[in-house]
Amino acid sequence: DGIHGATFSSAELTDTHADEFSHAVQIGNPVTEKKLLDAILEARDHERGCLFSAITDCGAGGFSSAVGEMGEVLGAEVHLERAPLKYDGLSPTEIWISEAQERMVLAVPGDGIDALRAICEKHDVELCDLGTFGTPDRELILNYHGTEVGRMPMAFLHEGIPQTEREAVYESPPAHSPGPGRGTSPDLQTALVSLLSHPNIASKHWIIQQYDHEVQGRTMIKPLVGAHAGPSDAAVITPVEGSTRGLGIANGLATGLKDDPYLMTLAAIDECVRNLVCVGVDPTRIAILDNFCWPSCKDPRNLGSLVRAAEGCYDGAKAYRTPFISGKDSLNNQFTTEDGRTIQIPPTLLISGFGIVHDINACITMDAKSPDSVLVLIGETQPTLAGSHYAMLFGGEGDLPRVDLKRGPHTAQRVAAAIAVGLVRAAHDVSDGGMLVAAAEMAFAGGLGLALDPKAVDPDDPALLFGESPSRYLLEIAADDLNHLGEHFGETPMAVIGRFDDSGRLRLGEALDASVDDLREIWRGPLDW
Known part of the structure; x- marks a missing residue:
């Protein structure tokens, strides 16, 4: 071999x-x-x-x-x-x-x-x-x-070998709009069920459990967490036996933004950092790796998109202060059929990262912990569905969401600091599927109900519910700590959007009332092989 x-x-x-x-x-x-x-x-x-x-x-x-x-x-x-x-x-x-x-x-x-x-x-x-x-x-x-x-x-x-010079061409993507047959908005429960069962979002337990991921690894946070095995943002291991320092390991992937590889790259770096921060990693101690999978770069347009992604790597790594320490590329991912047709994969960049956890005893997980805790949304929601899984299924207009290279790193640092001082009981990044999917995952991982506040969460705002704007977090906070949290985050966008309870249901006014157990089974079922 x-x-x-x-x-x-x-x-x-x-x-x-x-x-x-x-x-x-x-x-x-x-x-x-x-x-x-x-x-x-x-x-x-x-x-x-x-x-x-x-x-x-x-x-x-x-x-x-x-x-x-x-x-x-x-x-x-x-x-x-x-x-x-x-x-x-x-x-x-x-x-x-x-x-x-x-x-x-x-x-x-x-x-x-x-x-x-x-x-x-x-x-x-x-x-x-x-x-x-x-x-x-x-x-x-x-x-x-x-x-x-x-x-x-x-x-x-x-x-002594002459260097190759090639032409690279990049054209800005057109504005996004619903595709043919799309643009009909489903009710919230139909949309939520469709997203939770999407292969990109559904449980990957069948892959995770094929090999014992704890062999000699001293795993502190597993890929599945909580009483009901929800999707962890990252894993944490203790490489040095007896030490209380840990190593967080996570990924970021944003292929929905492939029409602009620069924005796709920034979003992937941002997601990787958020995933690490959500388990207690220090965002100033993160290193990352790239894994490029691209169609043939003999095509100037493909090479242009690769250059655009590389520029995103440079700008994102500098903004988040996350050096690239290694990586891998495969730049000819396409297949020619017997009849001469060429099938190309979409440009894909996986960002992997790991970072230092100073004290594993301060780690947290994404599963909701206690009834009467409040759910807080951190970060700004951009008014767009472009690039989201919702838009993939049902259509959605708007520009591709953009990472703010000043606000994104600052928000990560404030969330990490809130976790370090014990203000946060659970944290989950808002990514694939959007805010409502992330909230449902927190609830069913912890086996708790969740009542979302219609005054804070407009059931008629799909961008808020299902958009995949970067640099956003969901935090479970004790109600008594809300004032401290507000002082901590200052001008960073923050909104109390709901409260956990022991009802076993996810509710949003009259627009949504679903069993948390049913949602968990819907999430677990598609890839339960």
């Missing part, structure tokens, strides 16, 4: 790829990966100091990219026969480019090899001395059983 994985991921798919590239898919082993990580961390924290001076993973291209990148300045000599193999009979070329998983390349001073070997043996991790960095003429030299099978100057490898 893992031969030509990079080639496969960069190639346009056809109906023959399943046979031609079945070997390209890497077969991972999470238990082996955990052993490897533990060994590397022990080598990093060795009593003599870190046992390695440089490290990288064997990703796309395997040894070829890992050693080729690490040896750029010094050169490197590699003995390919020393590499442990998953399969007998691999050629030198296959060894050099294999992308088999759970492998890292380390630069280790000679006097540290024995100590590193002892650590690897302790953790049942394979180790080999693959070669040395540093050659007289700054070359990359490959040997196999005493025979030289490759030699290339590092200067040529890194600086």
Whole structure:
């Protein structure tokens, strides 16, 4: 497995790829990966100091990219026969480019090899001395059983290949309006049921529970939380046994805004940060990763949309002070059929993030905790349904919602501070499906009823109920703490929109009266495989 994985991921798919590239898919082993990580961390924290001076993973291209990148300045000599193999009979070329998983390349001073070997043996991790960095003429030299099978100057490898120049074109998207056959507003219960059962929003428990996500992980907040297993905003683990510091892990995705990849990117970063903040992560200690999946960038329009998304990454990371520390791209996601038709995926950018929880005892979850608590909406709702799941199902006019790069980070910091001082019992971000979906999820996760206030929540305002404006949060607050909360948020938009109770029903005046248990089953049912 893992031969030509990079080639496969960069190639346009056809109906023959399943046979031609079945070997390209890497077969991972999470238990082996955990052993490897533990060994590397022990080598990093060795009593003599870190046992390695440089490290990288064997990703796309395997040894070829890992050693080729690490040896750029010094050169490197590699003995390919020393590499442990998953399969007998691999050629030198296959060894050099294999992308088999759970492998890292380390630069280790000679006097540290024995100590590193002892650590690897302790953790049942394979180790080999693959070669040395540093050659007289700054070359990359490959040997196999005493025979030289490759030699290339590092200067040529890194600086000698002409750079490709391509044309990128971007056109502003047209104003959004209802599509054919759309534009008829359903009643609130029909809309809520349709959204909760949408595959993007419905429970993913069948995926989560296929593998034990708690193996050696010391999980503090799981992907499903509350008495009735509602959708957590993020997970929290404790990487260091015995420590009260935690690591929050979350994602952000806003493909509904794909018509403007810049706004899509900002919304994804904003959602990732909100998800982390909602469990107690410090927003000043967040790092993020990008995962681009794009149709062919040989098309100037596709490349233009990619450039637009990259600009969003730059502006969003600076505004939220969330550095990109890694990422991945796959830029040729399209399929040509036997009759010559080309099917392209929509531009998609997943933002993943993790951040520091200073004290896991202060973590909170999204499930409602207590009758008589009040529900507070934080953040500004923009008067648009564009880009929302509601618009996807029923239509909706307006401009695509925009992230305010000053207000969004500020709101995240104020919510995080309110959680840190104990003002918040539960927090949930408003994203897929909008505010009414998020409120229903909080209620059924905690097994409580919720009465929304018609004076604060206009049942005839679909943008408020179902719009997916960024930078919004739902907070469960003790009624006695409302004054403190108002002082805390100051000029940040804040509205008390309802109160939890023990009725077991979600109500909004005469416009909505639904069983919370029924809503939970509707949410859980579509993917209950």
